[in-house]
Amino acid sequence: MATYGTMPFHLETERLILRPWAQSDAAEFSALLGERGKGTPTVEHTRGSIAELLGATATTGFALLPIQRRDEGDFIGYCGLIIGRSTVEEPEIAYELFERVHGNGYATEAAGAVLEAAAATGRKRLWSTVGAWNTPSLRVLEKVGFERDHVSTEDSGEVVWLTRSLP
Numbered sequence: 001m002a003t004y005g006t007m008p009f010h011l012e013t014e015r016l017i018l019r020p021w022a023q024s025d026a027a028e029f030s031a032l033l034g035e036r037g038k039g040t041p042t043v044e045h046t047r048g049s050i051a052e053l054l055g056a057t058a059t060t061g062f063a064l065l066p067i068q069r070r071d072e073g074d075f076i077g078y079c080g081l082i083i084g085r086s087t088v089e090e091p092e093i094a095y096e097l098f099e100r101v102h103g104n105g106y107a108t109e110a111a112g113a114v115l116e117a118a119a120a121t122g123r124k125r126l127w128s129t130v131g132a133w134n135t136p137s138l139r140v141l142e143k144v145g146f147e148r149d150h151v152s153t154e155d156s157g158e159v160v161w162l163t164r165s166l167p
Contacts, residue, residue: 013113017068
């Protein structure tokens with residue numbers, strides 16, 4: 001089994017800052033998760049989720065990171081690496097942003113920074129899984145170099161599996 005470096009946990013782009021989670025992110029994270037249309041988790045529950053994310057980071061050496069806009073300083077979503085349906089050796093990139101900021105290129109910008117961070121760990125490939133209905137997310141992944149690998153069917157519908165080699 002290969003040994004991988006730890007992903008940088010503070011990333012900056014022209015317009016964004018990706019940083020480690022803080023318990024103070026819980027209310028905004030809850031609101032973001034509520035946009036999925038399946039109910040809004042309590043802030044207390046979300047604090048537990050943040051603790052789980054921090055624990056996973058300590059175990060895997062990579063992270064899902066909150067995204068802040070540099071000028072406004074507001075929390076607009078998250079982007080980073082998770083095990084998801086994949087493995088520690090070939091993790092998944094994941095992201096979710098508030099609907100109010102969709103269409104501004106933030107997901108593409110954040111994903112580009114995470115790809116560089118993933119490459120710095122020595123990994124050679126990443127995955128992503130996206131609902132087939134989620135055309136905007138599929139476009140983001142294609143913009144940052146992911147290619148479709150296969151489609152699976154789950155209880156929630158068709159899932160597109162994409163992969164990207166890292167330098």
